[in-house]
Amino acid sequence: MERMPRHNDDLAAEAEDAVATAASTTSALPDASQHHTLKYHLLGPSLTKSGQDGVDQSKVSEIIYNASKGSKYFTNEENKDKSLTAKIDRILAKKRELQRIEAQGGLKNELKAAEICIEELEYGRDLSQTIVHIDCDAFYAAVEELDRPELKDVPFAVGMGVLTTCNYHARKFGCRSGMAGFVADKLCPGLIHLPLNFEKYTAKAKEVRTVLEQYDPRFESASMDEAYLNITTYCQEHQLSPEDAVSQLRAQVHAHAKITISAGIAANARIAKICSNKNKPNGQFLVPSDRASILAFMRHLPTRKVNGIGRVFERELDAIGVKTCGDIYAQRIYLSRLFGEKAFNFLVSVHLGLGRTDVRPAEEFERKSVGTESTFHDLSSPAELREKLRWTAEELEKDMLRTGFRGRTLVLKIKLHSYEVLSRQVQPPRAVGTKEELYRFAEPMLEKLEREMDGMKLRLMGLRCTHLVSTKKGEVDFFGRVRRRVSEQGAEVDGQERGGVDVDEDGWQKWPTGDEEFEDAARQERQEEAEETERLSQQYEQQEDEEQDPPPSAQRQTSKYDPDGAPSDYRRYGNGFAWRSILEEEAAAAAAERAAEEAAKEPVGREQWDCPICGVPQAAEEKGFNAHIDGCLSRRTIKEIVRSTDEVSENKAPMAVPASTAKRKRGRPVLKDGGGRTDQGRKRAFFA
DNA sequence: CATTTTAAT
DNA sequence: CTGCATTAAAATG
Structure with missing residues (x-):
């Protein structure tokens, strides 16, 4: 956008x-x-x-x-x-x-x-699909104009502080999106500023969506005002040329939503995206789906036009003599050494005019992190910073709850008054999600930063969870099998209690519930020591967290330089045409949970645990189960199981511990009686 | 070498 | 002169 x-x-x-x-x-x-x-x-x-x-x-x-x-x-x-x-x-x-x-x-x-x-x-070139990228013209501004027609004749901008967008009048003065408000005022004295009104834009996006759905029920929303459609089927069924179909679509959007859109039509998403900008506003552009036309199109295309090549990469490429996509070829032997393998593959695919042809709802993409950040007037007092941190943790907790995740890694991001951005991260002993947990593990990072530079002044603070663990039920375990669950007492085997309560099942790890902001150092140290010890013995628990990740097959591996994919970026989850309100998201999460619970009921009446080695369900009884596992292990060597688990894990989120350590730790609890672990811990560790 | 941090989009 | 998500590469030890 x-x-x-x-x-x-x-x-x-x-x-x-x-x-x-x-x-x-x-x-x-x-x-x-x-x-x-x-x-x-x-x-x-x-x-x-x-x-x-x-x-x-x-x-x-x-x-x-x-x-x-x-x-x-x-x-x-x-x-x-x-x-x-x-x-x-x-x-x-x-x-x-x-x-x-x-x-x-x-x-x-x-x-x-x-x-x-x-x-x-x-x-691998696929010319069989017709992909359309549609882009609403000055979307927010257009929506505002609908409400207040008098705005049509004056320059105005939407968004305070920085311009989110502005109408075409304002653009004549040099104003543009992303520009600081005060700069825009200098360019265009008297520029009118309107605050953002997301509800309005969302409603309008929904109107557009109803039209898009008719052309591709599985269209992909890239942001509030952008979407990709695969109209191959539509064109066939309606005996329409791509151009006619898109003209019709645009007319229909205009009739239905009263806003204009621009469209790009091509054999893949990458080119379609570039095309939608060619005849903006209210126009469309097509690159014929044959190799020659595509190569000709790329030949003189400035690199910067390509999604994924930004201001920095553009300059770097320019320096080595690559100004257009066509120039890439001549430099092909240097690229991997200069920019890395990924960039090399990416650039070659750009040169060839390749791109992804699979278009699908944004919700189907796996989320990799959840975070929140905010900018404020410079803050420096430790108390205020802590207050801000607490607030940030609360905000993040809401998002974690809403999206149904906990994070194995917690990242603290700060921007100094000087605009320098820094971040620090920790791996808490187990996945975190509640505000107490978030604060508790983030605060030491903040403190460390404060110690590193005295008089630290911040203008931004953010918290983010990565290496996500789903708190939704019915996930697949790391052995690739769906775990059986029973509702009775077994319901808690999921171990991911919702609702931000800090009671911890099995007393496995009690998290201080109170306000430990001013907790004394000694206690803190003891706690940390304990955690460190626990961390070591807790690999199984972390493993279990991993088990809750979707299976590798369900994971879409996208990368900025994915030769076949558009760069994955924030927009995946942006509030696009597929915008899901907070309520909707909660409803979806609830529905997923219901479905999972439904699924959990069906398999067995008696509680059973699948053996992680042989996969055969065993009675849900600890001693017998462990005995069975020991039996299994003596048949296969430990080495084998370690290898197999690693293979499965490889496609997943990075490990919380070095692989070498993880292997050792993983093997341990089943070897002997927990190597210092309590029975309780062992149980948690294994099945959590 | 793996992990952490930064830089980039 | 925002905010969010993601990724690759550099720095680090």
Whole structure:
């Protein structure tokens, strides 16, 4: 969406020209020439976005530069720019070195690898699908205009602080999404600012959705105002050309929702996305689904147009002589050495104009983290920071509850008053989710940071859980089998009590419930020591947490550089056309739970536990069960089981412990009687 | 080498 | 001059 400046498309070359012009006019500044790249950076990505054709970009650049100059934000950007420049210097040096090697007959492997890569990717090219990317024109602004028609004739922007979006009038002045409000005011005196009204946009998105569904019931919402559709079937069934189908769709959206949309039509999502920007607003563009047309289209396409290539990567590529996607080929033997294997694969697939053709509801993508963050006026007092942390933990707890996860890793993110961003993370002894747990494990990180730099002043604080563990029932265990559950007492075998209560089953690990903010150091230390000991013996519990992850097969492996996939980004879960309100999400979670409980009832009347070694269900009785496992283990060696578990785990979230340690720990409880573990602990560890 | 942190989108 | 999610790579030990 437009409020994501970093993802906007623009004509990089034009921007560069604009900056160059601007720079010459600012040569009075001492080091103006060094600010070329920075200015370009500040200018932002969307300056040549539709609606800005007649804008005097050099003037805009000048105003932005002067408005930003001297601010802490600016200083930070300056520093970032400097380090990027340094990084580019290193890249260039490396390339020269590679060229030297090549001149001596080296890099044969790279050439071969590139050949193979291209061949394989080409082999997988799918031209059979018709993918459409649709993008609402100035969505939020358009919705506001519907409510207040008088706004149509004046420049206005939506979003306070920074512009989320603005109408086309405002764009004529150089305003754009992502721009600081005060900068926009300088560009466009009298600019009207409207606050965001998400409910309104959501309602409108729903109207659009009802139309989209008719064309592809499984369309993928990429954000509130963007979606991908696969219209292959629709075109067949209605005997329509893709272009006609999309014209019709656009007309229908306009009739039904009173807003205009732009569309891109191509053989894959990557190209469709680029196309939707070509005839914006209220237009569409198609790249024919044949190899020649696609390659021709890519040949002169600036790299920056591609999703996943942003301002930094663009500059890096530019430095080595890659300005357009067509330029990639000539540099193919250097790419993996300069940018890594993933980037290499990504770039080659971009050059070939490949992209994913599978479009599916965003809800089907697996969530990898849940987090929250907020910006505020500089804070520095320890008490206030703690208060903020507590609040952040509360916010995160809500999200964790709503989404039904706990996290094995907790990340604290802070932004200093200087805009420097730092993060610290810990692996609590078990998956966390309640505000007490979150606070408890986050606070030491905060404290450590405070100690590291005195007078630490923050402008942002955030908490995020990763390595998620579902608290929904009915998941599959790490041996790939669905675990049997029984409702009686066995209901708790899931061990993931909901509702943020800090009672802990089995007394396995009691979490202080009270306010331990000022807990004395000694107690803290004892606690930590205990936890450390427990952590060691708790591998099985962590393992069990892992068991609750979906099976590997259900996991979609997406990467920014996934040659076949669009870059996975925040929008997956963005509040798109598939927007799910908090209530809906809770309802969905509840439904999932009901379904799982239903499923849990069916298999057995008596409680049974599946043996993790042989898979045969055993009576749910501890002694006998452990005896059975010992029997199983003596047949297969421990080594074997370790290997097999590792194989299964490999596709999952990274391990909480080094693999070598994990192996040892995993084997242990079944070997002897818990190696110091209590029976209780052992049971929890095993079946939790 | 694996894990943690940062940087990037 | 926001906020959220994700990933790759660098730094670290």
